[in-house]
Amino acid sequence: MVRREPTYAEIPDLRLRLLHDVGSGFSFGAACGCAFHFVRGLRRSPTGGRLAGAARAVRANVPRVAGSFGSFQAVFVALKSAMSVARRKEDRWNSIAAFGATMGIRHMRKGPREAALGAIFSAAFVSLGHGADIMFDRVLMEMQLSLPPPQPEEEDDDDPGLVAPAGHRPTRHGFLGIPRGERIVVEINVA
Numbered sequence: 178m179v180r181r182e183p184t185y186a187e188i189p190d191l192r193l194r195l196l197h198d199v200g201s202g203f204s205f206g207a208a209c210g211c212a213f214h215f216v217r218g219l220r221r222s223p224t225g226g227r228l229a230g231a232a233r234a235v236r237a238n239v240p241r242v243a244g245s246f247g248s249f250q251a252v253f254v255a256l257k258s259a260m261s262v263a264r265r266k267e268d269r270w271n272s273i274a275a276f277g278a279t280m281g282i283r284h285m286r287k288g289p290r291e292a293a294l295g296a297i298f299s300a301a302f303v304s305l306g307h308g309a310d311i312m313f314d315r316v317l318m319e320m321q322l323s324l325p326p327p328q329p330e331e332e333d334d335d336d337p338g339l340v341a342p343a344g345h346r347p348t349r350h351g352f353l354g355i356p357r358g359e360r361i362v363v364e365i366n367v368a
Contacts, residue, residue, distance in 0.1 A: 191258040198254040199247050206246025210239040253279045269307045276303045 214234045222230025257275035261267050277300030284295035 191262070194258065195251065195254045199251045202250025203243050203247035207239055207243035209246075210242030211235055214238040214242070249279065249283070252282060273300050273304050273307065276300060 214237075215231045218231035218234025219227050221234075253275055256278050257271050260271040260275055264271065277296040280299035281292045281296030284292040287295075
């Protein structure tokens with residue numbers, strides 16, 4: 178079997194993906210950390226200085242949380258990109274294996290046993306999420322296939338609910354009150 182090398186146009190730019198995802202992780206960590214530490218600072222500060230205590234807690238803790246989220250996302254995206262290049266495929270298995278490896282690296286300081294358990298349990302957790310996503314997509318597809326095809330809309334001018342003066346034909350208005358079926362623009366022949 179001859180393996181064909183991908184051309185330059187087929188290779189995704191993984192550097193841009195890495196920068197985008199690290200920035201997204203940093204922003205997510207900053208937003209969540211800001212909300213969490215603001216509430217925590219409000220609750221732990223004495224009466225009379227709660228707002229100042231909340232602001233102090235945010236200033237002290239949010240950069241650490243945002244950096245932690247950003248670095249986690251950097252390792253995850255680097256491993257996911259490496260998996261996709263090595264396997265020459267972009268599918269869910271790349272993210273499952275990359276998340277497990279990322280959590281294994283993160284738990285490495287606790288020892289090899291904890292790193293292995295962290296990797297296995299996190300990969301199982303992500304695979305459950307992907308499985309739920311696949312099942313949800315299948316259910317939605319079956320629901321769409323079971324629906325009857327849409328019927329063309331028929332205009333019923335003899336609707337008894339519409340009362341109009343004698344000789345007046347009621348118009349049904351479409352989008353933004355524009356009457357349907359009437360021409361808005363009239364073409365003029367210039368000879």
